Amino acid sequence: MIGTRRIMDKGRPVVTRPRAEFRALDAPLSSTVRASERAGVRACESPRTRHAPLPQIAAPSAAFPRPMHRRPFLHAALGAAASALAPALPAAAASPRPARDRRTYAEIRPMNDALFADLFAAAEAPRRRWQGIVVHHSAAEYATLEGIDRYHRNHFGDPLGAEYHFVVNNGKKRPPGLVEPARWRYQELAAHLFHPERAPESLAVCLIGNFEERHVPSDMMDGLASLCRALMAELSIPLDRVTTHRAVDGRLTQCPGKHFDLADLHHRIQAT
Ligand SMILES: [Zn+2]
Numbered sequence: 001m002i003g004t005r006r007i008m009d010k011g012r013p014v015v016t017r018p019r020a021e022f023r024a025l026d027a028p029l030s031s032t033v034r035a036s037e038r039a040g041v042r043a044c045e046s047p048r049t050r051h052a053p054l055p056q057i058a059a060p061s062a063a064f065p066r067p068m069h070r071r072p073f074l075h076a077a078l079g080a081a082a083s084a085l086a087p088a089l090p091a092a093a094a095s096p097r098p099a100r101d102r103r104t105y106a107e108i109r110p111m112n113d114a115l116f117a118d119l120f121a122a123a124e125a126p127r128r129r130w131q132g133i134v135v136h137h138s139a140a141e142y143a144t145l146e147g148i149d150r151y152h153r154n155h156f157g158d159p160l161g162a163e164y165h166f167v168v169n170n171g172k173k174r175p176p177g178l179v180e181p182a183r184w185r186y187q188e189l190a191a192h193l194f195h196p197e198r199a200p201e202s203l204a205v206c207l208i209g210n211f212e213e214r215h216v217p218s219d220m221m222d223g224l225a226s227l228c229r230a231l232m233a234e235l236s237i238p239l240d241r242v243t244t245h246r247a248v249d250g251r252l253t254q255c256p257g258k259h260f261d262l263a264d265l266h267h268r269i270q271a272t
Helices: 020-026 031-038 047-051 076-088 105-121 145-156 218-235 245-252 262-271
Strands: 005-009 012-017 132-137 166-168 179-181 202-207 242-244
Touching: 105 179, 105 218, 132 218, 132 245, 166 218, 179 218, 202 218, 218 262, 242 245, 242 262
Parallel strands: 132 202, 132 242, 166 202
Antiparallel strands: 005 012, 166 179
8 A cells, every 4th residue: 555645856855744535445435446447556554644744754764865966767678578467467448357267376486586687687777775675465356467557647746657666466467476577677666665764675565466455475475485586586585574565554554454464474475
């Protein structure tokens, strides 16, 4: 879920304020909810976030100052990698409730491994000094990266779109455990926390689904663990910096849902 609004100017956040749209999303009968649910996207707010205090801008890390010169786009190869995946994906928008993808993560894993290799091969691109990974959920079972991207772009006015660096699919619209890169390609912070100062320079990973209502599919957890393991190895992120939105923002949110088991994720990361 997204907790704050960040207006970007030359790559720097200049305004952060609570989003009226988010408060509206908490009201079950609001037209905003109906419109967003029709779009297959809904923020993962708990009702308690309605009374959240004003969020704050995270101060740039003194230990890891942002580079002076950064290109707006990471690498054209990322787009090519995403395009290469497209033929393997089920036809989008053919039906609002397509048949569930029954492939196992063992079948999906080579696609993820190829994606990770492409992501990290862009060594010449400016890379932030990422310090952690925060797991979210979409709170919508049939969301897609494109839908989330469009929703965040339109409703939150962020020209970079999705406020997540990666999404992990749940098998309902796209294969279970399949990772898709989003904001990662821009190497920009995401406005994904009420208290970003508690997890500075953190990557936002969104699980597609509502894990307040159902358990996380095992294949999806394997995909998330693969992504975390790859990021941890590439970016030297320790296991204790792999956490959840709930662990960062406490009582302000239940994201990524009561059924998400962080200990299980840590176990899977260490298992192979
Ligand atoms: Zn969240």
